[in-house]
Amino acid sequence: MPELNSSPSPDWGGLEAALGSLTPTAPMIDRDQLMFEAGRAARPQQRGVTSLALVACAAIALGIGRWTAPTTVSLEPTQLAENVGPQAQEPADSSLTDPASYYQLRRRLNDADLAAIGSSPALPTQTQAADRAALLHELLN
Amino acid sequence: MSHITPALLGSLLSAHGAALRLYARQFLSGAESDAAADDVVQEALLQLAKQATMPDDPPAWLFRTVRNGALTARRRAERRRRHETSAGSARSGWFESRPEAQLDAAAAAAALAALPDEVREVVVAHLWGGLTFEQIATVVGTSSSTAHRRYEQGLQTLRLRWDTKHAGT
Numbered sequence: 001m002p003e004l005n006s007s008p009s010p011d012w013g014g015l016e017a018a019l020g021s022l023t024p025t026a027p028m029i030d031r032d033q034l035m036f037e038a039g040r041a042a043r044p045q046q047r048g049v050t051s052l053a054l055v056a057c058a059a060i061a062l063g064i065g066r067w068t069a070p071t072t073v074s075l076e077p078t079q080l081a082e083n084v085g086p087q088a089q090e091p092a093d094s095s096l097t098d099p100a101s102y103y104q105l106r107r108r109l110n111d112a113d114l115a116a117i118g119s120s121p122a123l124p125t126q127t128q129a130a131d132r133a134a135l136l137h138e139l140l141n
Numbered sequence: 142m143s144h145i146t147p148a149l150l151g152s153l154l155s156a157h158g159a160a161l162r163l164y165a166r167q168f169l170s171g172a173e174s175d176a177a178a179d180d181v182v183q184e185a186l187l188q189l190a191k192q193a194t195m196p197d198d199p200p201a202w203l204f205r206t207v208r209n210g211a212l213t214a215r216r217r218a219e220r221r222r223r224h225e226t227s228a229g230s231a232r233s234g235w236f237e238s239r240p241e242a243q244l245d246a247a248a249a250a251a252a253l254a255a256l257p258d259e260v261r262e263v264v265v266a267h268l269w270g271g272l273t274f275e276q277i278a279t280v281v282g283t284s285s286s287t288a289h290r291r292y293e294q295g296l297q298t299l300r301l302r303w304d305t306k307h308a309g310t
Contacts, residue, residue: 012296018243022236024163027179035147038190
């Protein structure tokens with residue numbers, strides 16, 4: 001079997017040499033233009049990878065944001081009054097149970113505000129306003 | 142697997158550009174075949190640049206891509222101008238005219254053009270493309286023994302043609 005990668009026969013050597021002496025015409029290709037086009041052709045792949053990375057980053061950021069975000073519970077004013085009132089426990093410290101203490105005065109003021117919100121959207125009556133003014137005066141003094 | 146760098150693309154163009162162009166010309170005819178061959182070669186190089194990884198055999202890959210591109214271009218051109226066929230213009234520009242060449246460039250191109258397509262492409266790919274018969278077999282889609290047989294047939298036809306010509310003069 002003849003060697004396939006060499007000349008098939010020594011008889012062809014002269015003809016092969018003669019033909020091989022001919023130089024094919026070089027292509028009229030602008031090398032710089034080719035490099036530019038090649039770079040542009042390769043760009044969509046990179047853009048695709050970049051877009052994918054951006055989408056992944058955005059998804060991760062959204063997930064982390066939702067995971068770490070504080071949970072908020074919206075309550076109606078009446079629910080708020082109900083929840084705050086009965087559940088407020090008396091402090092164990094006897095100095096705080098004094099009706100004239102800051103804690104007790106502040107608590108009474110809050111109760112008055114919540115009661116005003118929960119009862120009616122109308123303006124408070126003069127007696128309520130007077131009570132609140134008296135309480136504030138007492139609190140500040 | 143390595144990526145195709147601009148430097149590698151440039152070296153492939155330098156090493157195989159002329160042979161690829163000649164190979165493409167084997168499938169193209171008509172006045173615009175020079176430009177069409179250049180386009181086919183350039184497109185093949187661009188397709189190589191688009192590859193994510195380097196083909197196992199870049200020269201064989203390029204020859205196969207040029208072959209497919211040239212055949213597509215030929216079909217397109219034939220549809221466009223069925224009646225325009227000029228054998229003389231089809232062979233112009235195959236080889237550079239150099240004084241050191243042992244054969245007349247135009248005569249050699251004419252002799253080559255007279256070969257059957259499947260024989261001529263093997264002769265061009267082996268003689269000027271430097272491909273082995275195994276590589277040619279993968280490019281053309283045949284066995285290496287068939288490629289070898291076609292090559293011998295081509296050389297024999299060329300020699301007969303030259304002998305006849307010289308005997309007549």
